[in-house]
Amino acid sequence: MATGKDWTQAEIDTIVADYMTMLTLEICGQPYNKAAHNRTLQAKLPQRSRSAIEFKHQNISAVLRDIDQPWIPGYKPMGNHQTALALHIVDWLEQHGELQLHIAQHADQAPATPSKIDWQSFITPAPKPPSAQETPAPYTTKRPTLAVDYSARQARNTALGLAGEQLVLGYEQQRLIHAGQESLAAKIEHIAKTQGDGAGFDILSFNPDSSERFIEVKTTTLAAATPFYLSRNELLFSKAHASQYHLYRVFDLNKKPRAFVRSGALDQSCRLEAVAWRGW
Incomplete structure (x- = not known):
């Protein structure tokens, strides 16, 4: 498998579209199966392994983090990603206003805190902040003209x-x-x-x-x-x-x-x- 090579534009198109489908379901509170999505992508991307697809999902999360958008929990942001991936995500979001509408609604919604809290497991280890050594984001000069800054809105x-x-x-x-x-x-x-x-x-x-x-x-x-x-x-x-x-x-x-x-x-x-x- 050509897991060490840069992803082609066609491969990027495929994995970004699938990630955004999962993100929409996540934001709307609808169930989905990440493993099943990975298997489907392996069939569509025969040159990419399960782990390569997982890593690319983490790259997508890193791009979304950097432009103040929500990402899928479980796909921890991983920087140092391919420039073509970042620029495609920016373009994708600008062209799909329906996801921005879902993001805005999610940011503004009233919370639904569970009634029973396990105080013994309430405090968890702090995640490491993004590394200052990450390669500078290649899309900083092309910030997306998105209607929603998720972090600010929340x-x-x-x-x-x-x-x-x-x-x-x-x-x-x-x-x-x-x-x-x-x-x-x-x-x-x-x-x-x-x-x-x-x-x-x-x-x-x-x-x-x-x-x-x-x-x-x-x-x-x-x-x-x-x-x-x-x-x-x-x-x-x-x-x-x-x-x-x-x-x-x-x-x-x-x-x-x-x-x-x-x-x-x-x-x-x-x-x-x-x-x-x-x-x-």
Whole structure:
């Protein structure tokens, strides 16, 4: 099999179209079988193995990540991809407005948090941020003229943000109660509600020794590695209170909510990219 060679345009057309079919089903909450799709692609792409197709799916996820679009959970973004693939995905999205409509509806929808949460498995290991050593995206000079910036749109979904904050409040209360600190659990404050969004963090919690924990919550219904937005105020507050600052990234909210934690100043614990500037 010619798995080591660049994919032809015909092969790219085939795998991108199939990926977008699965992505549409994912966004619409409809079931599909990734393994079955892979087998179908192997029949259509006889020069490509199952693992080569999987890797190309991860390349597609990386392109979607870089242009602030959702991707299929389970296909972890893998950079250093073929230029022709990236440019084709940009063109495909610009030509298929129906997927953009589904993406917009998904970003704006009210969350459907499961009623029962397994607190013992709620916190998971943090994924590695995208490597700064990845080859620069070849399509940065050709950003798609898409109607939907998914990450920004989800960030404005106040119901989604509140649902994530409520989950983290519940987890923090359980954590302190488990540590025998019921009185501290009762003192946890939902700062985003009591003081508003300008405090630089969302939740005031505590360590078992009564020291304070400043918690910022970012929530998505998609994968753990989905990018998030932060404000200048949040960044500055995290730097000023680095030893007490914790980012809780809640993900997969509608199916099996979990979170990972990054502690310390945001510019040290995360890979940050400037996406807006202020001028005067």
